Amino acid sequence: MDYVLTHATLIDGTGRDPITDAAMWVRGGRIAWVGPVAALPAEARAVSEQDASGRTVIPGLIDAHVHVCWNGRESVLELVKRDRDLIVLEAVKTLRRILASGTTTVRDIGGHDYVEMALRKAINAGFIAGPRMRTSGKVIAMTGGHGYFIAREADGPDEVRKAAREQIKAGADTIKLMATGGAATPGQDVMASQFTVEELAAAVQAAHALGRTTATHCHGTGGIKNSVLAGIDSIEHGTYLDEETADMMVERGTALVLTLGVANPDLTDVPPAAQAEAKRLEGILDKLSQRMRQSVQIAQAKGVFIGAGSDAGGNPLAPHNFSMARELELLVDHGFSPLAALSIVTRNNARILRWENELGTLEPGKLADFVLLSADPLANISNVRAVEAVYQGGVRVWPPAETLLM
Numbered sequence: 260m261d262y263v264l265t266h267a268t269l270i271d272g273t274g275r276d277p278i279t280d281a282a283m284w285v286r287g288g289r290i291a292w293v294g295p296v297a298a299l300p301a302e303a304r305a306v307s308e309q310d311a312s313g314r315t316v317i318p319g320l321i322d323a324h325v326h327v328c329w330n331g332r333e334s335v336l337e338l339v340k341r342d343r344d345l346i347v348l349e350a351v352k353t354l355r356r357i358l359a360s361g362t363t364t365v366r367d368i369g370g371h372d373y374v375e376m377a378l379r380k381a382i383n384a385g386f387i388a389g390p391r392m393r394t395s396g397k398v399i400a401m402t403g404g405h406g407y408f409i410a411r412e413a414d415g416p417d418e419v420r421k422a423a424r425e426q427i428k429a430g431a432d433t434i435k436l437m438a439t440g441g442a443a444t445p446g447q448d449v450m451a452s453q454f455t456v457e458e459l460a461a462a463v464q465a466a467h468a469l470g471r472t473t474a475t476h477c478h479g480t481g482g483i484k485n486s487v488l489a490g491i492d493s494i495e496h497g498t499y500l501d502e503e504t505a506d507m508m509v510e511r512g513t514a515l516v517l518t519l520g521v522a523n524p525d526l527t528d529v530p531p532a533a534q535a536e537a538k539r540l541e542g543i544l545d546k547l548s549q550r551m552r553q554s555v556q557i558a559q560a561k562g563v564f565i566g567a568g569s570d571a572g573g574n575p576l577a578p579h580n581f582s583m584a585r586e587l588e589l590l591v592d593h594g595f596s597p598l599a600a601l602s603i604v605t606r607n608n609a610r611i612l613r614w615e616n617e618l619g620t621l622e623p624g625k626l627a628d629f630v631l632l633s634a635d636p637l638a639n640i641s642n643v644r645a646v647e648a649v650y651q652g653g654v655r656v657w658p659p660a661e662t663l664l665m
């Protein structure tokens with residue numbers, strides 16, 4: 260498989276200006292060369308050409324925070340009671356939707372009974388279509404902590420260490436812990452810290468010793484600070500980030516994974532099953548989204564390393580429906596340029612997933628994961644919804660070839 264995509268506008272994800280009338284040479288599933296058509300190497304002129312005039316090429320989007328086992332249309336509290344086989348089958352559909360929206364890689368950061376591990380194997384084996392996956396296995400929460408209904412509950416450094424090792428044994432790339440209360444767990448205080456620094460540090464040591472990363476769910480400032488002190492790699496949400504903690508994050512290289520979509524849900528299209536939950540969450544999310552705006556400003560001003568995730572599936576108001584497009588729209592709404600926002604969800608997220616050697620930018624040597632858009636996302640970021648085709652490793656995976664439907 261060897262071809263050259265020509266005459267497209269190409270955004271490479273590095274933050275550099277787009278290349279107009281660009282060519283991208285794909286050879287053996289990887290990018291061999293990128294640049295203006297006029298500068299195409301002689302060797303590439305002999306391979307088959309795919310004319311992409313009028314299209315914009317962007318790197319495949321990466322979702323750094325998603326829950327593929329849950330449909331984002333019903334409460335996780337209810338879904339856990341569902342038959343496991345049904346959860347698996349629905350997740351297969353969800354993974355295809357994620358891919359069709361231009362997201363070629365995800366980090367599942369709170370799974371169910373290791374279903375997500377089996378799904379990843381099925382994708383890697385070519386049984387089903389779906390994004391490349393990093394997984395965390397079960398979230399780790401203190402007894403009764405946030406998301407206890409899907410968590411491995413653990414208390415004290417020794418037990419937390421063991422819980423982390425269990426997830427790694429099951430196939431986890433990253434360890435996810437709940438460092439504060441959360442909105443999706445009824446009756447919780449999002450400001451309250453959960454886990455001590457010592458408990459979090461035990462998980463960090465266990466993970467780092469085996470080459471894995473760590474991430475914590477954090478709303479309140481105390482939980483963010485505890486996480487940074489413990490050496491956590493990425494703070495998820497980071498709603499009540501303050502200046503002092505932002506400085507600590509910069510100093511220690513802690514990443515912030517924004518999840519703006521989940522704080523700003525689309526309440527115009529709430530399915531009947533989610534009406535009650537929407538009512539309960541409305542007041543809480545209103546407050547969180549206002550404070551989140553402040554956190555984003557602080558993070559930007561201080562130069563915190565920023566990634567982004569949809570948190571789709573995490574609650575019934577977070578559907579798997581162009582959720583990273585929505586995240587991009589909200590990043591722009593929160594003050595990032597469309598070009599910067601695209602780098603956050605490609606290059607930066609690849610680094611957070613420790614996959615930057617192969618993914619995240621359209622540069623020679625990287626895997627050819629890219630999206631063809633029929634409209635320019637720099638003119639209007641919502642044009643990332645205009646997905647015409649999605650490629651993984653140079654192969655078109657959306658729309659699917661007919662043989663894939665058999």
Ligand SMILES: [Zn+2]
Binds near residue numbers: 325368
């Ligand atoms: Zn989440």
